[in-house]
Amino acid sequence: MRVALFVTCVNDTLFPGTGRAVVTLLRRLGVDVDFPMAQTCCGQMHVNTGYRDEGARLARRTVAAFRGYDAVVMPSGSCAAMVREQYPRLTGGPQAPPGLRAAVDELTPRTYELTEFLVDVLGVTDVGAYFPHRVTYHPTCHSLRGLHLGDRPLALLRQVRGLELVPLPNAEECCGFGGTFAVKNAGVSAAMCADKVRNVLDTGAEVLCAADNSCLMHIGGTLGRQRTGVRVMHLAEILAATEAATGDGAERAASARRPGAAR
Known part of the structure; x- marks a missing residue:
C-alpha cells in the first residue's frame, strides 16, 4: 500500500x-x-x-x-x-x-x-503506545460533525498503556476557534474558549489532546495565560509515545507543547 x-x-x-x-x-x-x-x-x-x-x-x-x-x-x-x-x-x-x-x-x-x-x-486500536498521564480528549467540530469520527480516537486512547482517560464535560461544545471566526468575533471566541477551559480543568487532567492542532493552539493559549499547567498534545504525539521514549523523546515533546513553554 x-x-x-x-x-x-x-x-x-x-x-x-x-x-x-x-x-x-x-x-x-x-x-x-x-x-x-x-x-x-x-x-x-x-x-x-x-x-x-x-x-x-x-x-x-x-x-x-x-x-x-x-x-x-x-x-x-x-x-x-x-x-x-x-x-x-x-x-x-x-x-x-x-x-x-x-x-x-x-x-x-x-x-x-x-x-x-x-x-x-489498518484495523488496529492498540498501536503499542505508552503514556502514563491523566488525559482528556476534546472532539473538534470538524472531527465530530464533519467526519463523524465517533469513538475512534477514544478507542485508540483507551489502549494506550499507563494512560488514564477522563471524560471531558460538555465535550461536544465548540472551543470557539473556527479559523477566522476567532479573529472576526474575538469576544465570542474567547468566551467559548473560557467555557472549554473551565471544563478541562474540572477533569483534573494533566494533558488535553485533540485531533486538530488549530483547536489545541486556541485552547492552549488560554490554558497558558491562566497558568493552569495543563499541557496540550496532538493525539498522534500520544499514540507515537512508547515506554522506551517516555523519559526522553515523548517527555520532550510534551514539554514543548506545555502552555507558555519556549519554542
Whole structure:
C-alpha cells in the first residue's frame, strides 16, 4: 500500500512534531510513508473567507501532489473534512479548473483522517503506545460533525498503556476557534474558549489532546495565560509515545507543547 502524509500547513509551519509523530507511528505499524514535497495548503482558509477561485487552484494542486497513492493520511479532521466535503463543491461552475471534478472524485475516497486510517484501514486500536498521564480528549467540530469520527480516537486512547482517560464535560461544545471566526468575533471566541477551559480543568487532567492542532493552539493559549499547567498534545504525539521514549523523546515533546513553554 502506497501511503502519503498530508501534514497540513498549520502543522508544517507551527507543529512539525505532529507530522514526525505520524510517521513514527505508521512506521511502527509497518506502513511506509511518503511525503510529497509539492503539497501546500488544502485551501480551507481561502474558501471559508470567500476566495473560492484561489481555493479551487489549491485543490487542483493538492490532487496533483497526491495522485497515485492508495491512501492519503492527515493528522487534522479540519483539513480532511475540507478535502472530502468542500473539494467536490469546488468542481462546479465556469470558474472551476478543467478536469478538477474527476481528480477530486478520485482523491476523496482515498483521504483519511489519522484515526480513521488506523481503525478502519489498518484495523488496529492498540498501536503499542505508552503514556502514563491523566488525559482528556476534546472532539473538534470538524472531527465530530464533519467526519463523524465517533469513538475512534477514544478507542485508540483507551489502549494506550499507563494512560488514564477522563471524560471531558460538555465535550461536544465548540472551543470557539473556527479559523477566522476567532479573529472576526474575538469576544465570542474567547468566551467559548473560557467555557472549554473551565471544563478541562474540572477533569483534573494533566494533558488535553485533540485531533486538530488549530483547536489545541486556541485552547492552549488560554490554558497558558491562566497558568493552569495543563499541557496540550496532538493525539498522534500520544499514540507515537512508547515506554522506551517516555523519559526522553515523548517527555520532550510534551514539554514543548506545555502552555507558555519556549519554542
